[in-house]
Amino acid sequence: MPEKILKIDDLAVEYKNKGKYLRVLQGINLELKKEEILALVGESGSGKSTLGKTILRLLPDSARIKQGKIIFKDQDICSLSEKDFNDQIRGQEMAMVIQNPQNALNPVFKVGTQILDVLYFKSKKQKSRKELKKEAVEILKKVGISDPEYRFGEYPHQFSGGMKQRVMLAMAFISNPSLLIADEPTTALDLTVEAQILNLLSNLVEEYQTSILYISHDLGVVAGLSDRIAVMYAGRIVEVAQTRELFAEPNHPYTEALLNCLPDYQKTEELQTIPGQVPDLNNYPTGCNFHPRCSYSFARCRQEEPRLEEIDSEHFSACFLNDP
Amino acid sequence: MALVEVKNLKKYYVNNDSLLYKLANKGPINVKAVDDLSFEIEKEDTLAVVGESGCGKTTVARSVLRLIEPTAGEILYKGRSINNFNKQELKAFRADAQMILQDPRSSLNPRFIVEEIVSEPLYIHNQIKDDFNLLDRVWELLDLVGLSKRYSELFPHELSGGQARRVGIARALALQPEFIVCDEPTSGLDISIMSAVLNLMKKLQQEYHLTYLWISHNLHEVRYISNKVAVMYLGKIVEITDTNTIFNNSVHPYTEALFSSLRGINDDWNYKEREIIEGEVPSPINPPSGCSFHPRCKYSFAKCKKVEPELKTVEAGHLASCHLYN
Numbered sequence: 001m002p003e004k005i006l007k008i009d010d011l012a013v014e015y016k017n018k019g020k021y022l023r024v025l026q027g028i029n030l031e032l033k034k035e036e037i038l039a040l041v042g043e044s045g046s047g048k049s050t051l052g053k054t055i056l057r058l059l060p061d062s063a064r065i066k067q068g069k070i071i072f073k074d075q076d077i078c079s080l081s082e083k084d085f086n087d088q089i090r091g092q093e094m095a096m097v098i099q100n101p102q103n104a105l106n107p108v109f110k111v112g113t114q115i116l117d118v119l120y121f122k123s124k125k126q127k128s129r130k131e132l133k134k135e136a137v138e139i140l141k142k143v144g145i146s147d148p149e150y151r152f153g154e155y156p157h158q159f160s161g162g163m164k165q166r167v168m169l170a171m172a173f174i175s176n177p178s179l180l181i182a183d184e185p186t187t188a189l190d191l192t193v194e195a196q197i198l199n200l201l202s203n204l205v206e207e208y209q210t211s212i213l214y215i216s217h218d219l220g221v222v223a224g225l226s227d228r229i230a231v232m233y234a235g236r237i238v239e240v241a242q243t244r245e246l247f248a249e250p251n252h253p254y255t256e257a258l259l260n261c262l263p264d265y266q267k268t269e270e271l272q273t274i275p276g277q278v279p280d281l282n283n284y285p286t287g288c289n290f291h292p293r294c295s296y297s298f299a300r301c302r303q304e305e306p307r308l309e310e311i312d313s314e315h316f317s318a319c320f321l322n323d324p
Numbered sequence: 325m326a327l328v329e330v331k332n333l334k335k336y337y338v339n340n341d342s343l344l345y346k347l348a349n350k351g352p353i354n355v356k357a358v359d360d361l362s363f364e365i366e367k368e369d370t371l372a373v374v375g376e377s378g379c380g381k382t383t384v385a386r387s388v389l390r391l392i393e394p395t396a397g398e399i400l401y402k403g404r405s406i407n408n409f410n411k412q413e414l415k416a417f418r419a420d421a422q423m424i425l426q427d428p429r430s431s432l433n434p435r436f437i438v439e440e441i442v443s444e445p446l447y448i449h450n451q452i453k454d455d456f457n458l459l460d461r462v463w464e465l466l467d468l469v470g471l472s473k474r475y476s477e478l479f480p481h482e483l484s485g486g487q488a489r490r491v492g493i494a495r496a497l498a499l500q501p502e503f504i505v506c507d508e509p510t511s512g513l514d515i516s517i518m519s520a521v522l523n524l525m526k527k528l529q530q531e532y533h534l535t536y537l538w539i540s541h542n543l544h545e546v547r548y549i550s551n552k553v554a555v556m557y558l559g560k561i562v563e564i565t566d567t568n569t570i571f572n573n574s575v576h577p578y579t580e581a582l583f584s585s586l587r588g589i590n591d592d593w594n595y596k597e598r599e600i601i602e603g604e605v606p607s608p609i610n611p612p613s614g615c616s617f618h619p620r621c622k623y624s625f626a627k628c629k630k631v632e633p634e635l636k637t638v639e640a641g642h643l644a645s646c647h648l649y650n
């Protein structure tokens with residue numbers, strides 16, 4: 001039985017809007033094993049980025065954790081003080097790679113300086129930056145940046161998007177984190193560069209034995225990257241399964257509909273669509289969040305909220321169809 | 325006769341703004357955004373142009389509509405050169421050839437309600453008999469793209485991304501065009517909305533006999549919507565043929581590399597074990613000598629470094645520019 005890195009227990013997060021709290025995440029239960037890549041997929045507004053930010057405690061002031069626990073290596077990180085969390089976990093045990101590498105690097109400092117900063121703080125300010133330079137160049141080389149010595153002294157604007165994302169990955173892996181949260185790190189990149197970055201990421205995961213929570217809306221990408229997939233809809237996790245199993249035998253009607261919508265080069269038949277729209281945050285339907293758009297919905301879906309239950313080994317789904 | 329014919333299109337941007345260059349007095353630098361491009365689009369066809377960012381897809385789209393003036397070359401619409409159109413002819417052409425823009429929201433005027441946005445082309449082209457008919461026509465257009473009447477009174481900020489996209493499509497259809505340039509019309513949309521937009525575009529094409537020039541980087545979408553594909557690399561077409569051939573029997577190494585990054589969700593594969601093309605697209609300011617793809621090409625040989633390959637027929641209706649096949 002592999003070790004569990006992260007366990008999220010009945011998590012609910014709310015955002016304050018015009019004096020009212022809106023439920024953004026509801027009843028999230030999720031486990032992440034060691035060295036596992038778990039993909040979190042869903043459409044915009046489904047709460048996947050919020051979940052990533054909640055784990056790193058990067059939520060804005062207007063948000064609050066209503067209930068639930070986030071247990072990271074046997075420790076409830078919600079109850080830690082901000083200082084302890086910053087000293088022990090954020091940037092050390094957990095790291096994040098964000099969507100837009102353009103905004104993640106400071107434009108007025110050299111790339112090398114920014115990597116040195118991370119190394120300097122990792123050494124608890126014991127080593128001088130001069131001593132660390134060799135290490136920094138080594139890291140640049142490892143993430144596949146050609147001519148690292150020269151590149152070390154360049155500014156972010158001299159790097160291409162793909163190279164910036166390589167630098168971000170390098171910085172994230174410096175502290176050898178147990179958990180990396182990757183929030184759509186390849187959306188701004190071209191197809192061939194995207195494949196390069198994901199190939200690099202796969203190799204880094206193996207080398208550093210890191211677990212990854214990979215947030216994405218691109219099912220094609222996660223098909224080739226993740227071990228397991230969690231599908232989110234309107235603030236809830238509706239299905240969790242092994243990657244191949246999810247694509248071959250989707251259980252939840254939303255997953256099924258989503259897969260039928262997806263244009264695929266092997267598919268020639270007409271694409272299906274999901275009628276209606278993702279519900280508004282302040283106006284969730286009663287019962288199952290998906291029932292107004294679901295072609296299988298029946299009376300019970302409108303009244304009760306389905307819970308995420310194990311329907312097969314390691315395959316969880318939140319739908320009353322499994323529970324007649 | 326093809327509806328649109330592009331002959332040896334060139335668009336160079338001159339980059340001599342930099343003070344350093346002026347001081348060094350090096351003369352202007354030409355950035356070859358599009359270099360010697362030729363293709364045809366038959367009526368009711370969909371030609372998809374694919375390629376990575378910076379390869380000149382959008383420059384092609386804009387030149388074809390004469391939104392930018394080409395440096396050289398000719399674009400024929402129904403056999404007549406659009407670059408020699410006078411003001412009147414150009415206005416008629418503008419009504420006949422429309423564009424759907426990439427960003428659904430920033431392409432709509434935030435101070436106009438949907439009714440004004442959709443009816444503006446009708447005003448400009450004097451196709452309004454009276455205001456009473458106008459609203460009927462707007463409703464008809466909105467209905468066509470699957471929006472109900474109440475949307476005509478909303479502002480763009482009140483629309484979702486998918487709805488804003490549909491308004492953009494309704495506006496493009498207002499003047500009953502024959503030819504529509506679609507510049508990444510599904511980028512930034514969620515999967516369920518993307519499939520709805522794709523289905524809508526396909527349905528409209530069949531109903532109104534539309535011809536599309538479809539710019540995209542989503543190959544799955546290209547497979548679904550197009551019947552011809554042109555692959556671009558650094559301002560040039562490297563391969564052009566029908567969609568089936570490009571997916572099954574492509575010949576150019578770049579096409580091969582690009583399409584090898586394509587996997588279906590039901591294939592068993594992962595990024596760790598896959599062979600991945602190295603390097604990135606070079607800068608068009610300083611392109612490599614010979615074949616611009618040779619530094620990344622695994623088949624490259626001596627000739628590729630020196631001689632630029634020409635786009636030549638590999639078999640009927642299938643053109644590629646690679647020394648391996650000439």
